[in-house]
Amino acid sequence: MKKQNVYAAIIGGGASGMMCAIRAAERHPDQKIVILEKADRVGKKLLVTGNGRCNLSHIGANADSYHGEGSGELINILFEKYSADVVLRFFRTLGLLTHTDSEDRVYPLSNQASSVLDVLRRRMAQLHIEETCNADIQSIQKTAEGYEIAAADIRIYTKKLIIAAGGKADYAGRESGSRELLRSLGLSMSRLSPSLSPVAVKNDLLRSLKGVRADARVSLVRNGRTIKTERGEVQFAENALSGICVFNLSREANLGGCEICVDLLPDFTAEQVLREIAARIQSDPDAPAGELFIGMFHKNLGLALLKASGIRPSTLCKNISEKEIKSLCRHITDWRFVCEESRDFKKAQVTAGGVRLNEIDPHTFESKRHKGLYIIGEALDIDGDCGGYNLQFAFASGMCAGDSL
Ligand SMILES: Cc1cc2nc3c(=O)[nH]c(=O)nc-3n(C[C@H](O)[C@H](O)[C@H](O)COP(=O)(O)OP(=O)(O)OC[C@H]3O[C@@H](n4cnc5c(N)ncnc54)[C@H](O)[C@@H]3O)c2cc1C
Structure with a gap:
C-alpha cells in the first residue's frame, strides 16, 4: 500500500x-x-x-x-x-x-x-x-x-x-x-x-439519407416555440441528425419532447422557394419529378423530399398538384424531425x-x-x-x- x-x-x-x-x-x-x-x-x-x-x-x-x-x-x-x-x-x-x-x-x-x-x-x-x-x-x-x-x-x-x-x-x-x-x-x-452529441430522431426516410450532408439552418422547437437556431452543415445518419449545428442544439434536444426543424434553403424565403419549384416545373413539365432537384440538392435528399411529400419520382412534373408543391416547399424550408430523449453519453x-x-x-x-x-x-x-x-x-x-x- x-x-x-x-x-x-x-x-x-x-x-x-x-x-x-x-x-x-x-x-x-x-x-x-x-x-x-x-x-x-x-x-x-x-x-x-x-x-x-x-x-x-x-x-x-x-x-x-x-x-x-x-x-x-x-x-x-x-x-x-x-x-x-x-x-x-x-x-x-x-x-x-x-x-x-x-x-x-x-x-x-x-x-x-x-x-x-x-x-x-x-x-x-x-x-x-x-x-x-x-x-x-x-x-x-x-x-x-x-x-x-x-x-x-x-x-x-x-x-x-x-x-x-x-x-x-x-x-x-x-x-x-x-x-x-x-x-x-x-x-x-x-x-x-449528454450534450454536443448527434440527436436521435424518428423518421423512416433517414435510412436513405445516411451519409448525406447539406448546408442548412436548424432550429429547436418545443411546444411550438423556437428555442435556438443554428446554421451549418447537417449530417444525416440512420437514426439521427448530426453536425456541429445539430450538436449545439443537442443539450435541449436530448431531453426529448421537441422537434428539430431543418431549412434546406436558408438563403431563400418561402416565396422564393415556391417560385423556384414552379419555374423548374414550367421549364420541363414532361420530366419525371425525380429530376426536379437536379443541381439543387444531393440526389438522395431530393428523392426523400419527394417521398415525404407523397410524390412518386416517376410522376411527370406537370402532374404534381398544387397541394403537393406546397408540401414540397414546406419540407424544404421546415422539415420537422421529432427528437427522442437520449441518455447516451x-x-x-x-x-x-x-x-x-x-x-x-x-x-x-x-x-x-x-x-x-x-x-x-x-x-x-x-x-x-x-x-x-x-x-x-x-x-x-x-x-x-x-x-x-
Ligand atoms: C471526442 C471529443 C472531442 C472534443 N473536442 C473538443 C474540442 O475540440 N474543444 C473543446 O473545447 N472541447 C472538446 N471536447 C470537450 C473537452 O474535451 C472537455 O470538456 C474537457 O476535456 C473537460 O476537461 P476536464 O479536465 O474537466 O475533464 P477531462 O478532460 O475529462 O479529464 C478528467 C480526467 O479525470 C479522470 N478521472 C475520472 N474519474 C476519476 C477517478 N475516480 N479517479 C481518477 N481519475 C479520474 C479521467 O480519466 C480523465 O482523465 C471534446 C470531448 C470529446 C469527448
Whole structure:
C-alpha cells in the first residue's frame, strides 16, 4: 500500500487537472503536488479533441456560449482574469504556437492535439509534478487535517484536494463514476445529460439519407416555440441528425419532447422557394419529378423530399398538384424531425449538469462547504457550445484554482 502526504492532490489528469497542477506548482515549487489519474496516462482525452487537432480555445469566448444555472455570472468573473487571451498567452509561454480559423476557433499550429498535451507534460516534468496513473479513486474521507483519498492500493493525505474528474463520459466513451465521489462529499448536483452529441430522431426516410450532408439552418422547437437556431452543415445518419449545428442544439434536444426543424434553403424565403419549384416545373413539365432537384440538392435528399411529400419520382412534373408543391416547399424550408430523449453519453462530447455552481466560490473554485476542496472543469454544472469553449473553461478554471492554492 502506497501512503503519501502531499501539499495538493488533484483527482483527474485531464485538461483542467494538468493546468491546475502546473499553476499550483509554479507558485509552490518546493511543495509536493500529485495528479491521480485512473487511466494509464494523463491527458488521453485531449488527444481525441477537435478530431485529433484539439480546438483548445475560442477567441472572445464569453458567457453567451455557456449553459448551466449561474454559468453567466461564473464565466463573467472567471474570464475577467482568465480570458481566452490569457489562457493562450500562458500556452505561448509553454512553447505552444496556435492559429485561429475564420470562426475564431483556436488550434495548435501543428494541427496535432498531441502538441497541446506535450507542452503541458513537459512543464509538469520540469516542475516535478507527480503523475500517479491507474489510480481510480474510489473514496474521499474528511479528516481532522484535511482529506484522505483512497484507491485500491493508494492512500493520499492532503489539505488541498482538487476534483478535476470531468463529466460522465470519458475519452473512450466509457461512463465515469466520479459523480459518486462528489455525492459522497454531500455536494449538491444537478441532473446529468449528454450534450454536443448527434440527436436521435424518428423518421423512416433517414435510412436513405445516411451519409448525406447539406448546408442548412436548424432550429429547436418545443411546444411550438423556437428555442435556438443554428446554421451549418447537417449530417444525416440512420437514426439521427448530426453536425456541429445539430450538436449545439443537442443539450435541449436530448431531453426529448421537441422537434428539430431543418431549412434546406436558408438563403431563400418561402416565396422564393415556391417560385423556384414552379419555374423548374414550367421549364420541363414532361420530366419525371425525380429530376426536379437536379443541381439543387444531393440526389438522395431530393428523392426523400419527394417521398415525404407523397410524390412518386416517376410522376411527370406537370402532374404534381398544387397541394403537393406546397408540401414540397414546406419540407424544404421546415422539415420537422421529432427528437427522442437520449441518455447516451457515449457519443457526447460533454456532460451537461454536475456540481451546482452555488457550491463554489467563483473567484477561487473552492467549495463553500468544505475548506481546501476545489472543483474544476466539466465536473461542474457548466457546459459550452461547440468551438473550443469547453477546453477554454477547463483550462481557465484550472488556472484559477491552481493560482488559489
Ligand atoms: C471526442 C471529443 C472531442 C472534443 N473536442 C473538443 C474540442 O475540440 N474543444 C473543446 O473545447 N472541447 C472538446 N471536447 C470537450 C473537452 O474535451 C472537455 O470538456 C474537457 O476535456 C473537460 O476537461 P476536464 O479536465 O474537466 O475533464 P477531462 O478532460 O475529462 O479529464 C478528467 C480526467 O479525470 C479522470 N478521472 C475520472 N474519474 C476519476 C477517478 N475516480 N479517479 C481518477 N481519475 C479520474 C479521467 O480519466 C480523465 O482523465 C471534446 C470531448 C470529446 C469527448
